[in-house]
Amino acid sequence: MKPIEMKTPLVEMDGDEMTRVLWKLIKEELLLPFIDLKTEYYDLGLPHRDETDDQVTVDAANAIKRLHVGVKCATITPNKQRVEEYSLKEMWKSPNGTIRAILDGTVFRTPIVTSCIHPVVKTWEKPITIARHAYGDVYKATEYRVTAPGKAELVFTDKDGNETRQTIFDFEGAGVLQGQYNRDDSIASFARSAMRFALSTGQDLWFSAKDTISKQYDQTFKLIFEEIYEKEFRAAFEEKGITYFYTLIDDAVARVIRSKGGFIWACKNYDGDVMSDMISTAFGSLAMMTSVLVSPDGNYEYEAAHGTVTRHWYRYQAGEKTSTNPVATIFAWTGALRKRGELDGTPALCGFADKLEQACIETIESGVMTKDLTLLSEIPVRETADSFRFITAIREKLEEKLA
Ligand code: NAP
Ligand code: MG
Numbered sequence: 001m002k003p004i005e006m007k008t009p010l011v012e013m014d015g016d017e018m019t020r021v022l023w024k025l026i027k028e029e030l031l032l033p034f035i036d037l038k039t040e041y042y043d044l045g046l047p048h049r050d051e052t053d054d055q056v057t058v059d060a061a062n063a064i065k066r067l068h069v070g071v072k073c074a075t076i077t078p079n080k081q082r083v084e085e086y087s088l089k090e091m092w093k094s095p096n097g098t099i100r101a102i103l104d105g106t107v108f109r110t111p112i113v114t115s116c117i118h119p120v121v122k123t124w125e126k127p128i129t130i131a132r133h134a135y136g137d138v139y140k141a142t143e144y145r146v147t148a149p150g151k152a153e154l155v156f157t158d159k160d161g162n163e164t165r166q167t168i169f170d171f172e173g174a175g176v177l178q179g180q181y182n183r184d185d186s187i188a189s190f191a192r193s194a195m196r197f198a199l200s201t202g203q204d205l206w207f208s209a210k211d212t213i214s215k216q217y218d219q220t221f222k223l224i225f226e227e228i229y230e231k232e233f234r235a236a237f238e239e240k241g242i243t244y245f246y247t248l249i250d251d252a253v254a255r256v257i258r259s260k261g262g263f264i265w266a267c268k269n270y271d272g273d274v275m276s277d278m279i280s281t282a283f284g285s286l287a288m289m290t291s292v293l294v295s296p297d298g299n300y301e302y303e304a305a306h307g308t309v310t311r312h313w314y315r316y317q318a319g320e321k322t323s324t325n326p327v328a329t330i331f332a333w334t335g336a337l338r339k340r341g342e343l344d345g346t347p348a349l350c351g352f353a354d355k356l357e358q359a360c361i362e363t364i365e366s367g368v369m370t371k372d373l374t375l376l377s378e379i380p381v382r383e384t385a386d387s388f389r390f391i392t393a394i395r396e397k398l399e400e401k402l403a
Contacts, residue, residue: 001402003036004352007344010336011063011301012039013095015073016046017308018316022326022387023073026333029391034402035337035352040067044095046076050088057095061102064299068343071336072099072303073329096303105295106131106193108264109276109305111283112290112331114364116379119261120282126262128279131197131205132272133190136182139269144177152177180217187221189296191228194266195244197294199236205244207266208252221268222246280305287325287372292335302335304328321386323371327360330394352402359397368393 014023031037042060049056064070076082077094100107110129113119146152152168168177191207198205207225209218229237229244237244247255249271256265267275280289289305305328312322334353341349364373367382370390374381385393 001034004034004348005346006036006038006340006349007346008069008340009038009040009067010340011060011067011070012041013044013060013070013072013075014041015044015075015308017074017076017310017313018322018324019074019304019306019308019329020045021313021316022324022329022391025388025391026326026330029395030330030356030398031333034398035349044072044075046078046082046086046088046092049075049092049095050086050090053089054092054098057092057098058102061099064099064103064301068299069336069339070299070301071332072301074304074306074308076308099301100134100293103293103295103299103301104189105293105299106190106197106266107134107291107293108197109280109289109291111280112288112327112361113283114288114361116365116367117284117288117373117376118378119284121257123258124261124283126260127283128256128259128261129197129201129203129264130272130276130279131190131194131264131266132276133187133267133269134272135186135190135269137180137269138178140181142179146171146175146177149173154179182217182220184220184224187224188228190266191225192232192296193294194264195229195233195237196296196298198242198244198264199233199240201264202240202242204242204263205266206252206255206263207244207246208249208271209246209268210249212248218268225266284376285325285372287370288327290328290331290335300336300339302332302339304332321388323384323390324387325370325372326387326391327364330360331357355401356394356398359394359401362397363390363393 014020040063042056042063044057044060060070075095078088078091082088083091108129108131111127113127149172151170154166154168156164194205209221211218211222225246233244252265265275280286286306291303291305293301309324312324316322334357338350338353341347341353367380368385368390369377369381370387371384374384
């Protein structure tokens with residue numbers, strides 16, 4: 001078979017531990033034999049981040065700005081224990097945080113569904129994608145523990161020194177206080193990313209907040225979304241036959257549970273944190289959750305939602321076979337290849353991505369799966385496969401499809 005042509009390279013970001021092992025296997029078994037794979041390779045594995053004083057992470061993010069599509073392996077975010085384990089020069093920042101700060105944008109998480117694992121919510125037929133605003137609010141709040149009676153005020157001082165002052169509360173005893181903020185430009189880029197993603201996947205977009213109670217803060221989010229939709233997106237949404245609407249967060253929760261799925265739910269930072277765990281758990285497994293960062297100016301970075309699966313890595317290093325699920329990492333590759341194909345006008349690459357995804361799903365649905373899925377499967381398990389055997393089974397299915 002002639003390898004499938006690729007025009008522009010992907011930004012390939014290698015990572016750590018068990019997912020680094022899977023990364024290599026996926027390339028060798030599922031990609032290189034079939035496509036003329038072109039990548040610009042950045043090693044974001046912790047040892048190399050340390051060697052380059054984390055410059056490699058910055059270089060990778062800038063490469064995504066240039067090439068527009070990247071695929072990333074899970075990476076360790078070092079803590080104190082990791083600094084010792086890897087003898088690091090410094091406790092380097094989270095690579096995902098660094099990349100997000102350079103690209104800006106919104107993270108979309110979507111479960112991968114199969115017919116043998118049903119969501120807890122019986123009505124859900126299609127995946128639900130959470131778009132979480134990953135900036136500000138309670139994550140950047142200033143807090144104060146009030147221990148004695150006193151007056152709390154909200155004071156804003158402009159550049160000329162003019163003050164506006166509002167009483168928050170007159171405390172007669174102990175209590176707590178919190179100050180949150182967000183920025184119009186960040187909210188606007190959240191709105192644009194969400195709307196762009198809705199268009200590119202052909203799904204409706206929901207946005208929820210609590211503007212009835214938060215008459216300035218949440219109201220600002222609602223108004224910015226509305227303005228951007230009307231000015232920049234309404235025509236394209238109508239042409240595509242998809243809709244955008246705003247609703248209160250409590251109404252959204254009720255509607256999500258009654259829905260069939262198949263839409264994008266944009267959430268403020270805290271709501272997105274909570275709701276994405278609810279959605280992923282209700283759909284099944286963290287190992288079956290994809291994640292993509294979409295920047296407002298149209299750059300895409302694909303990855304699995306899970307981490308480096310450290311517990312499996314330690315067993316692998318001890319010479320044991322592990323049954324680590326590679327599906328979300330494979331889908332990071334297929335997502336990136338499909339996007340590359342769309343941007344370059346190479347439909348054969350998109351077709352390959354579709355077939356590889358089908359091969360994964362059909363392998364699971366034939367009863368061959370990794371251990372995490374055997375616990376959830378509603379069909380008889382024919383074989384609990386280790387990672388290598390599972391990838392080989394996927395390859396067999398893929399070869400049938402490509403023949
Ligand atoms: P994790 O790697 O997601 O693993 C947590 C547990 O979930 C695993 O021990 C395993 O459970 C199960 N699991 C996750 N993915 C699986 C898969 N593909 N197949 C089978 N089981 C899977 O999270 P963590 O242990 O909290 O974090 C490990 C490292 O990953 C940390 O250094 C963290 O900094 C990093 N991390 C990176 C990213 C990222 O790069 N995006 C995200 C999160 C965490 P069992 O052990 O019970 O089988
Ligand atoms: Mg969370």
